[in-house]
Amino acid sequence: MSLFIISLDFELFWGVHDVRGSEYHESIKRVHQVVPLLLEVFKEYEIKATWATVGFIGIESFQELNELINNMDLPTYSDTEYGPFEKSFIDQKRDEKLVFAPKLIQQIVDNGHELGSHTMSHYYVLEDGQSKSQFDSDCKSISKLFGTRFGITPKSIVFPRNQVNESYFNVLEDNKVQCFRGTPNHWAYRTESREQRSAIKRVYRLLDAYLPITLNFGCRVSKVSVSLFNIPATIFFRPYSNLLRFLEPLKIWRVKLAMTRAAKKGELFHLWWHPHNFSNHTKENIKNLETVLLHYKKLSEVYNWKNGTMLEAALEAAKKAKSCNC
DSSP states (O other): EEEEEEEEEEEEGGGGGTTOGGGGGHHHHHHHHHHHHHHHHHTTTOOOEEEEEOOOGGGOOOOHHHHHHHHOOOOSSSSGGOOOSSSSTTTTSSSGTTTHHHHHHHHHTTTOOOEEESSSSSTTTSSTOOOOOHHHHHHHHHHHHHHHHHHHOOOEOOGGGGEEEEEGHHHHHHHOOOOOOOSSSSSSGGOGGGOOOOOHHHHHHHTTSSOOOOOOHHHHHHHSSSOOOEOOOOOOOOOSSSSSGGGHHHHHHHHHHEEEHHHHOEEEEEEOOOOOOOOOSSHHHHHHHHHHHHHHHHHHHOOEEEOHHHHHHHHHHHHHHHHOOO
């Protein structure tokens, strides 16, 4: 399958509450300016992206949040720091811009992008204590909320922290989810719990963002069950670093090289990042993105390389699988 995919993990403070503190609040609030900028750039370059969005972002108040969680089977993580439910995170005094953005979600939908799931609560499927039934409750909650509020039931999912739990695939199918973003097929990117994370892998992935040491240039969609497809990531679009600014040209070269190889071979290239990655050095990050999208346009003209969403990739793969009875 020849396709250029962009997916964004749209999570606000729900995605970093367990690893960041108040020092990161301003960066999160700037996402309210970053998302419209991204939508403008995507429109200019005729790009459709998959916005994998935390469900709780779609509500409007802490009162509504409390009502929702009282009707959910919440994850009972052994390490309660992973869940935002048993501490001061749910606090009427916290700035709502850190956790809610229903108007931004509506803008995403109105601009024709795919609204995917990043789970209702930024759910960690590989951490101890949580269960399959709790994950099912989370899936049902986001489907109901997005369906009621935005008229869309998510068909794609990006697992928070890229934690993929194969034993939960039947839950996704039961909730009409058709695809997920898998990890690159390499030991340094293998799905893992927080406890399994290693400094060696992190350093390796950092180096791979600037030099193609994994030789990960393109990937292919794979069918993992009757109606569920893996749309694997190719590379994380690492944000601009002032400390490593001398390496920025190398980073862009690495992305463009992988894109070119994928286009030539008729493969899928899947780029991803978080909107909050662009909150600092926004101009530099937008400039880098435009460089990448301009390269895509050139490849599209030469190789007839198309842009699509995760769901579109899954639907095309399902169609091909049906035609060959795969």
